[in-house]
Amino acid sequence: MDNATTYREAVREAIRKAMREDERVFLMGEDVGRYGGCYAVSMGLLDEFGEERIIDAPLSESGFTGAGIGAAMNGMRPIVEIMTVNFSLLALDQIVNNAATLLHMSGGQFNVPLVIRMATGGGKQLGAQHSHSLEGWFAHVPGLKVLTPATAQDAYDMVGLALADPDPVLIFENALLYNAKGSLDVEATPLPIGKAFVAKEGKDVSVLTYGISLFKALDAAQSLAKDGIDAEVIDLRSLRPLDDETIMNSVKKTRKVLIVDEGWKSGSVSAEIMARINEQAFYELDAPMERVCTVEVPLPYAKHLEDAALPQVDKIVAMAKKVMGES
Amino acid sequence: MELDLAKAKEFYKGMLLIRRFEEKCVELYSNQKIRGFLHLYIGEEAIAVGLMSALGEDDAVLTTYREHGHALARGVRAKNVMAEMFGKVEGCSRGRGGSMHLFDAKTRFYGGSAIVAGSLPLAVGMALADKMMKRKRVTVCVFGDGAVAEGEFHESLNLAALWKLPVLFVCENNGYAMGTALKYTQSETDIYKKAASYKISSKQVDGMSVTEVAKAAARAVEDVKDGKGPAFIECLTYRFRAHSMFDAELYRDKKEVLEWKEKDPLLAFERKLQELNLWSGINLKEFEEEIKGVIDEAVEFAENGALEPVEDLEKFVYSEVSDG
Ligand SMILES: Cc1ncc(C[n+]2csc(CCOP(=O)(O)OP(=O)(O)O)c2C)c(N)n1
Ligand SMILES: [Mg+2]
Numbered sequence: 001m002d003n004a005t006t007y008r009e010a011v012r013e014a015i016r017k018a019m020r021e022d023e024r025v026f027l028m029g030e031d032v033g034r035y036g037g038c039y040a041v042s043m044g045l046l047d048e049f050g051e052e053r054i055i056d057a058p059l060s061e062s063g064f065t066g067a068g069i070g071a072a073m074n075g076m077r078p079i080v081e082i083m084t085v086n087f088s089l090l091a092l093d094q095i096v097n098n099a100a101t102l103l104h105m106s107g108g109q110f111n112v113p114l115v116i117r118m119a120t121g122g123g124k125q126l127g128a129q130h131s132h133s134l135e136g137w138f139a140h141v142p143g144l145k146v147l148t149p150a151t152a153q154d155a156y157d158m159v160g161l162a163l164a165d166p167d168p169v170l171i172f173e174n175a176l177l178y179n180a181k182g183s184l185d186v187e188a189t190p191l192p193i194g195k196a197f198v199a200k201e202g203k204d205v206s207v208l209t210y211g212i213s214l215f216k217a218l219d220a221a222q223s224l225a226k227d228g229i230d231a232e233v234i235d236l237r238s239l240r241p242l243d244d245e246t247i248m249n250s251v252k253k254t255r256k257v258l259i260v261d262e263g264w265k266s267g268s269v270s271a272e273i274m275a276r277i278n279e280q281a282f283y284e285l286d287a288p289m290e291r292v293c294t295v296e297v298p299l300p301y302a303k304h305l306e307d308a309a310l311p312q313v314d315k316i317v318a319m320a321k322k323v324m325g326e327s
Numbered sequence: 328m329e330l331d332l333a334k335a336k337e338f339y340k341g342m343l344l345i346r347r348f349e350e351k352c353v354e355l356y357s358n359q360k361i362r363g364f365l366h367l368y369i370g371e372e373a374i375a376v377g378l379m380s381a382l383g384e385d386d387a388v389l390t391t392y393r394e395h396g397h398a399l400a401r402g403v404r405a406k407n408v409m410a411e412m413f414g415k416v417e418g419c420s421r422g423r424g425g426s427m428h429l430f431d432a433k434t435r436f437y438g439g440s441a442i443v444a445g446s447l448p449l450a451v452g453m454a455l456a457d458k459m460m461k462r463k464r465v466t467v468c469v470f471g472d473g474a475v476a477e478g479e480f481h482e483s484l485n486l487a488a489l490w491k492l493p494v495l496f497v498c499e500n501n502g503y504a505m506g507t508a509l510k511y512t513q514s515e516t517d518i519y520k521k522a523a524s525y526k527i528s529s530k531q532v533d534g535m536s537v538t539e540v541a542k543a544a545a546r547a548v549e550d551v552k553d554g555k556g557p558a559f560i561e562c563l564t565y566r567f568r569a570h571s572m573f574d575a576e577l578y579r580d581k582k583e584v585l586e587w588k589e590k591d592p593l594l595a596f597e598r599k600l601q602e603l604n605l606w607s608g609i610n611l612k613e614f615e616e617e618i619k620g621v622i623d624e625a626v627e628f629a630e631n632g633a634l635e636p637v638e639d640l641e642k643f644v645y646s647e648v649s650d651g
Contacts, residue, residue: 034578035506058476058512059443059504086442090477125363125414127425129441297641301363301425302414308637 005184007177010152011041011117013186014159015079019049022077025163028055028064029081038083039119039178065091065116069099069168072114077163082118085134085172099168100143115162119175121212121262122310128298131306133262135172135211136269139239145169145193146239150214152182154237157190165193174212196243198250202232205320206250208273209260210236213311217260220316229324239269247273248281255286256323260311265293290323292316330538332608335600338537340614341376342593345396347618348405351626352395352412352426356572360629361412363425364441368396370567373592374469374499375400377540378560381548382467385435389450390469392427392441393499393566397469403431405621406628415632422635423643443504444470444477447496451483454494454557465551469497473504475518484525484559491556495547496522498561499534505570506578522559534562535590538599565590 005013018025026049027042033056036043046054057064061082068080082088088095095116103111122131139146147162147169149155155173162169191197199214200221209217214235221231232250236242251257257277261270270291277289295309349367356365368375375396382388382401390397398408403419411418412426419431420439428439437453440446450468457464474480475498487494498518502509509516522529528550533539540562547558565587569576600606 031505031507033507034511036575036577038505056507056511058507059473060476060478062478063476090442090479125425127363127428127441128423129427129445130364295640297644300423300640301411301420301428302422302634303362304414304634304637305422305640308640 003181003183005152005182007152007155007173007180007182008039008041010156010182010184011159011173012043012045014156015042016045016048018159018163019045019053022163024075024077025079026053026055026076027079027081028057028068030057030059030083032056032081037081039175041178042081061087061090062094066094066098068114068116069094069102069112072112073102073110077113077115079115079117079159079163082116084130084175085118085120086130086132088118088134095138095144095168095170096141100141103167104143111166112168113166114168115159115171116168117171117173120172121174121176122294122299122306123176123212125301125303125306127301131299133294135170135239136261136263136267138170139269139272143168144240147171147193148210148237148239149173150177150211150235150237152180152184153188156184156186161190161193169193172211176212191237194238194241194243196237196246197235198232198246199235200231200233202230202254204230204254205232205256205258205323206254207231207233207258207260207316207320208236208247208250209233210239211262213260213262216311216313217316219313220320223313223317224320227321229320231320242273242276244276244280247277251277251281252284255284257285257289258316258320258323259289259291260316261291261293262311263293264296265291266296268293287323287325290319292319330603330605332605335605336609338376338380338541339593339596339600339609340618341400342372342537342596343614344405344618344621345372345375345399346593347622348399349395351622355412355626361426362414363427364392365426365572366393366570367566367568368393370587370591371499371501371534371564372396373537373596374497374534374540374562374564377537378467378469378497378544380541381544382465385462385464386548387435387437387453387464387466388469389437389446389453389466390439391443391446391471392439393471394429394439395426398429398431398436401436402434403429403436406625407431409625409629410632413629413632414634415629416635417628417632444474444479446470447474447479447483450494450496451486451492454487454492455490457493458490463552465493465495465548467495467497469499471504472498472500472502472509472518474498475521476512484522484527484557487557488525488527491554493551493554494557495544495551496527496557496559498559499564500561501564501566503566503570503579506574508578517561519559519561522561527557527559528555529559529561531561531563534564535592535595536599537592537596
């Protein structure tokens with residue numbers, strides 16, 4: 001396996017491919033053109049496709065997200081880039097009240113084939129307003145699909161999957177992953193939306209996670225292995241729809257569950273997964289389920305406090321041991 | 328506003344403090360003492376200094392993430408600003424905010440918002456409270472040209488005008504929102520005209536001239552306090568550095584940057600003082616030494632500051648209400 005492609009390049013290549021193949025696809029967002037993208041994802045695309053298809057939008061998140069919805073309803077396949085999830089809050093009305101509802105409200109007449117990409121996550125000492133992990137919020141809303149690519153392969157595949165989907169798809173790219181390298185096979189058949197991926201098989205405890213926490217969970221699994229605990233690590237990939245089947249199969253195998261979610265605990269994806277396991281596989285469990293989430297505090301700037309707030313490998317290890325009855 | 332030697336010294340020293348403070352920040356960022364995003368104010372110093380000179384103690388200030396200059400000019404202590412960026416508990420926000428979220432109750436400095444245009448509605452509300460309580464105060468809200476594209480800008484200007492609120496909007500138009508020039512995002516690039524369309528008394532000034540800004544601000548503050556409703560000042564300026572510390576500056580010409588550097592607010596003011604025969608009264612060496620002292624002290628204070636104990640992580644999520 002070569003580890004030649006960064007997550008950033010993977011997203012860029014996927015956008016480039018889609019734009020070459022389908023003239024309806026365009027990219028719109030703040031600083032996507034001349035600046036090259038806030039995280040340099042779209043660097044070089046303006047030169048190749050011109051400013052009619054790589055559109056520098058003003059700081060009008062609600063306005064250009066709504067325009068993306070309108071263009072999608074009218075035959076285009078827009079990719080709207082919202083710089084970060086933090087600013088998607090200014091577009092929440094368009095996403096929740098329009099993108100998610102139009103198909104239903106119109107009795108199935110108007111679908112919204114829109115892709116919205118945004119960076120997410122904390123861990124860079126950017127303070128409370130720039131460190132949110134709100135993907136779980138969006139996963140609450142019927143009508144939306146919520147994808148959380150962790151690997152370069154998924155970063156690439158999910159752009160294509162989302163564009164092929166007839167309905168609004170939100171892609172959350174953890175900002176700390178853009179420089180991460182991974183292998184990329186552009187010929188591979190992508191795992192569909194709604195399918196989780198068993199990133200590491202194991203028999204003792206199921207660690208369910210997504211996004212950047214996948215790598216923390218895999219590190220934790222390595223450390224647990226030294227103590228004789230064989231953790232199974234599942235990359236959820238999609239928070240809406242959730243892959244109940246893969247989750248329940250793993251629960252049946254290991255009979256123990258730990259969920260790692262960078263969102264806050266209250267009302268989180270982790271809470272939803274626990275509820276589903278309770279509904280669908282309660283009698284398969286050998287121990288109470290546990291989770292590692294972000295401490296319920298707006299993320300502080302100071303590094304030691306931010307580190308303490310976010311899920312970390314040592315917390316995952318400790319919690320896994322607790323689930324195993326070893327602490 | 329009379330420009331005498333005392334005023335000239337105050338202005339020059341104020342701008343020089345910001346300039347040297349920001350330069351020190353660059354160094355400390357490279358040494359990884361300061362982390363996160365860091366947005367420098369170099370080139371725009373005249374606005375903060377001119378504007379704050381027009382305010383009284385009772386007035387309030389709300390601003391953006393590019394706010395070190397505003398904080399210093401408002402009188403927030405350099406050492407508390409520095410400690411904040413070191414993430415220390417002695418910082419003006421206890422290390423919880425960082426560079427973009429400086430807060431200081433003593434000087435009624437209501438922060439540092441990092442959501443573009445996020446503080447305009449807050450300023451409207453602060454002014455509404457003052458009006459309702461019949462307090463003769465002004466709330467100043469500073470933001471960039473990028474904010475003008477947000478809905479909150481338009482909603483806030485309309486409300487302020489409609490309700491005749493004592494708020495002064497100050498737009499620092501440095502021509503760019505990150506890497507996107509104003510002409511690519513606005514159909515009307517004279518921002519003050521937008522404010523005028525909401526029937527707000529509004530003006531465009533040379534933001535590289537501390538005296539121009541000070542004069543306009545003083546007049547606006549007086550009018551606002553006299554109950555004439557909101558005012559708006561567009562300051563034409565330029566940031567000499569990258570948007571933040573990570574920015575390849577692919578979006579602008581070196582030539583353009585050099586042209587604006589000719590208008591450097593410190594140089595421009597020096598030229599003006601020479602014309603007025605006041606420059607000889609300025610002892611630059613003394614200023615530099617004094618400022619170096621302040622900054623060295625700030626860095627030392629920040630270095631020696633304490634980290635808030637991790638056990639306190641969940642503090643300040645809700646207010647601590649005493650039950651006694
Ligand atoms: C609502 C929102 N959208 C996007 C951003 C990302 N962002 C941070 S600063 C900035 C540019 C703002 O430019 P301007 O208002 O002109 O201020 P300047 O940086 O020039 O002082 C952008 C797009 C943000 N912080 N908030
Ligand atoms: Mg600007």
